[in-house]
Amino acid sequence: MDAHPTTPPPGPSGSSDRSDRTSPDRAAVRERADEVLRRLAGDRARLREDQWRAIEALVVDRRRALVVQRTGWGKSAVYFVATALLRERGSGPTVIVSPLLALMRNQIDSAARAGIRARTINSANIDEWDTVQAEVAAGEVDVLLVSPERLNNPDFRDQVLPKLAASTGLLVVDEAHCISDWGHDFRPDYRRLRTMLAELTPGVPVLATTATANARVTADVAEQLGTGTPGGGTTGESASDDGDGGALVLRGPLDRESLTLGVLQLPDPAHRLAWLADHLDELPGSGIVYTLTVAAADEVTAFLRQRGHTVASYSGRTEDAERRAAEADLLDNRVKALVATSALGMGFDKPDLGFVVHLGSPSSPIAYYQQVGRAGRGVDRAEALLLPGREDEAIWRYFASLAFPPEEQVRRTLDVLAQADRPVSTAALESRVDLRRTRLETMLKVLDVDGAVRRVRGGWTATGRSWAYDAERYARVAEARESEQQAMREYAAAGGCRMEFLRRRLDDEQAAPCGRCDVCAGPRHSPEVSAEALEAARAALGRPGVEVEPRRMWPTGMEAVGIALKGRIAPEEQASTGRALGRLSDIGWGTRLRALLAPGAPDGPVPGEVVDAMVTVLADWARGPGGWAAPGGGAARPVGVVTVASATRPQLVESLGARIAGVGRLPLLGRVEYGPAGPPRGARSNSAQRLRALHDAFVVPPELASALAAAGGPVLLVDDLSDTGWTITVAARLLRRAGAEGVLPLVLAVQA
Template identity: 60%
Template sequence: MTNPTRTTAPPPSPVDPGLAERATTMLRRLVGHDDAQFRDGQLEAVSALVADRSRVLVVQRTGWGKSAVYFVATALRRAEGAGPTVIISPLLALMRDQVAAAARAGIRAVTMNSANAQDWDEVRAALADDAVDVLLVSPERLNNPRFRDEQLPDLARRCGLLVVDEAHCVSDWGHDFRPDYRRIRDLLAGLPSDTPVLATTATANARVVTDVVEQLEVGGRRVLTVRGGLARDSLRLGVLRSMSPEQRLGWLVAHLADLPGSGIVYTLTVAAAEDVAAALAEAGHEVVAYTGRTDAADRERLEARLRANEVKALVATSALGMGFDKPDLGFVVHLGAPSSPVAYYQQVGRAGRATERADVLLLPGPEDRDIWQYFASVSMPREDQADAVLRALAEAGRPLSTAALETAVDVRRTRLELLLKVLDVDGAVQRVSGGWVATGVPWEYDAERYGRVAEARRAEQQLMVDYERTDACRMAFLQETLDDPSAVPCGRCDGCAGPWYPTEVPDRVLGAARERLSRAGVDLEPRVQWPTGMERLGVPVKGRISSDEALLPGRALARLSDLGWGQRLREVLREDAPASPELLRACVPVLAGWGWAQRPAGVVAVPSRSHPQLVGSLAAGLAEIGRLPFLGTLGLDHGGPTGEPGGNSAFRLAGVWERLVVGPELAAAASSAGGPVLLVDDLVSSRWTLTVAGRALRLAGAEGVLPLALAVDG
């Protein structure tokens, strides 16, 4: 299949032969081959940047060579005496690859990011000496007060080429929307009029392209869009539908070794990545988990191991995405579907760049929609929370740190950080030394815009479901969702050629997978520190939690994101009903494997507003199984805990503070039990309900409190 390149107005100028010769020389040095030639569209993009000083948007499939365009253009611009290229790049892993690629081409590239702060002074000195050809920065760095005030003005003045990598992030509609990318519009407005700008992406449909072009057109500059066909001839796409959790895990255990080369197994959550990696390793596969919790040094080490084929696969979340480059990656398997075909195409594009064949398989699950909904909700700003933040900053009259804001507004840290970025980009707040301040610029919640984004995301989720269910060509389906006019049947996928992958799971493997997923029990670490600034919320605590008030280490049956019991607990928690015999039996090995220093001497229930039957019967049932006395249930004062689930730590603590009461009879029973008490709850999120309940029991005389929950929300 050919992949024709389509170029939209304004048309590029004819390429000067002398420039073409110099550019080809640079390309050959970059790739290390004396016979290398530009692919369709590459030389035209280089010429538009170097000769015409244009603004160019390149939308080309992964592996087409977008980095070749900006490295060749950099070398040519530097030869003309221009200043360094500034590349705005979204991931540390991507920066590492770009620095290494530049070095191979004799281009001096450096980066300023959160992981190399110790090198910043050296980088600044090199920039001042004009000893840097390429500076890579994250979009977040654009709003670092010191970088923004001391470094950015000079860089904008001297910049020979500005590159916006993974430019779909500029768009609200993009699958990886990051508010800091919208700061690029302000950066563009401050560039000299003849500074060329290149934006690149492999994952943008027509709607996202339009949005990105509008951002790039600031200052009245027109944008040349070079767009090619997105089909990947090496990829064989397939979907294994209607599989249970144990069937999906069993399929991986049975068939991972049969997949070509080494590759990536993607999951939707950190918990799933860790669980799947553990199950595959237990079955003898050489795999390692790679998630957002993996520290930077370990990420680099694991990426190197995969590149060297020292592991069969990394079991990863989307943390391993745009930044990873392994041309011979042999397969990508998804255990759970991403929320859109655009995101899916971006991830599967890691495979088959330099191989004749790469296998791409999707094993969707019924939990996918719940996970999509959760991630969509946390990424969208809420009007009431935005108003609360602006009001708190205005009333403070001084900079407030994010931690201080948490005691003024009931917004969880991750959502608060995103909200502050959105407000900052919109000009309503500003990050300064010491925290955040309100600018006084009027701000209105753009309900229409966010409504459109939400609707677009729902539509994209449905498209992902349609992709799973289609009997037609899967590659063509992905191309069409990306508005690629060159889409035709690929002839390789399971829609075109029928299933090429095994579908059976041997009984012994299925049984082992079922046994693995039926294992229950996760550790529940007790809170050790009170949130800062609690006195502002009327709660007189600070510092470390006293040892005579703290919980002992606890346990939970499962995380809601777990592949096995997590999915069953979602169903259990949808309504309130007495604990089933199966649920009680599942808790027994959790208790048996606890490893406590002293066995509990009694059982106490946490009062539940949403699941009173479930928690009460669970506590009583466990007491009966363990032949322990059921001591009773804590009381509720002032109507019980307040606040919505999912809020921040400070407000969650304030919402339960002194609202959980140990009555006289329970106090007498707990203090005379002769050992620690087992404290039973349904769902744990912030852990403050358990912490406050445990503190109340300790103050009433309990020797210790061992918390047990059915589920952890995470």
């Protein structure tokens, strides 16, 4: 909770001239509000004028407000003080829709300091839901924090949400930029709030807050939440003719005087890693090192630990208990840094965070500002340093591929649901719709909010309501994404003050040169790295080899498309755990592999350095625990090499198989060939569709079957890329059925 000076600075422009602004009741409420704040933030704390204006709108005028203010401005003070005052007046509990567990934990602790009883309903406390709901019904809870995903859970939506809407005294939408698909962190679950807003008792105030929204996002959020008009993204109060003062939109300046921005252009990932190892201890206090991928976070953490730094990894794959421990370690300065993906972002509250370093550039100035805004909230000086890489744009392209699908795929989904006589699960839809699981789920949530589908027990159903595909809007969103990416290129190139640039991209009308960044005041950091650290970084990033986990289960719903495969893959038809040279998302080998395997890259013989690295992978594999592990236990050296037919990179795959066979003194037994229908077409997006395309795509030629029978042992199965894993699975099944005693996959790269 942020404490504020006794003498508050002036509020933003646009003050209301309402005649009752100085009424005795308002003065008493203001005095009581300051008393509550002192319980939250200390004896010297007093509300700033802009904070009071938001509280006044909620408590006295019972209006709706949208607050767009920088991180650390004190948005949580507004809703906790408003909650205390409204509860004293007999209002129902405050409901806060909050996106991250870290935020919820911080908010509950803050509320307790002010005597506010707060509880939460989220994915991490399922066992407590019934108890919490009973406490809310009994009036024992002042604040209920709810994750946005709960809003679209069928039981919660149908049984709990209507009761909350009827009894809520204040609705708070935290990190409200998530409601806008123009924003950098669009979350369709937030759209469900429109239903709750429509069901609120008249006169219930609503507060939407965010620190990261430009004018376009602000206007979109205001329109969708009913807190303003499409043009309501300006500082101050919006006009209204409804007689109650309209909605309040508070938009403040985004500068933080403690924050110093800088960019270091370094030649490659090894230099960036070495720089961090050499200079991490020079950065003030403790902080966050952001990476663009989970794989990079793990790599960087391992290297920094190897170099003697106390750091921890934090990503979407980190278990909840580990996340809590990592957050606590950073809060208490037991680690120098958390090496994190964007999973550590909104809601993490550490006022004395001393630095934020980005190894790789986010694709949006808004996303970047949101992350660097974690630092410098309660200290005199904090550093925000960007170390961009040439590989960043490949990662941007991947995340851009997850955008809302084309109309044909949406219509196909609606048709499948309309023809079904019962709810269809997301897994079952995958066998009929060519979309990856994450993209499919996001699309369904948008369709649910739009009224075209409905989530129920057992899956999804079509409502029969007409639905229009807003192609123009989706195209404009895509154009906005391209513009944001270009802005990040310009930010790194430093044509002027970096803070001014970010503030202008967020439509901050008060943007001006900061006088602190590396453009205004000169570079604070040398790009030099020690030879020792650079050598260690190159060795770490050049160390090849990651495991390739085999598929163990067939996808759900294959029988619906005429393929009689379900349940567990028979052990005698499975591949063993394999190996890849690297992940495409790695910052080490991934950089080289992305260029080699990029769509449209020329086919050709495998490069010598790649062969040498693959030999190292094989040697480490053989020496590792269990050696050449076979399904069901045991170990056996491979007796031959088999390749997989490739329509896009035949020379690469065949030369790789031949070189591996030659180095290992193994016979090249043959190739799993395409069947009469030729290479499979399309359908790479999800497991069910990929298996559907591959199921009858390959055959084992008679000569290869004979060679397998004569070889009498496991074989190396060589391919270029394992994306979904189903090519390896199908080929291994065919080889096992043809007589191979085991199949050991060996590929250049895995996608994840």
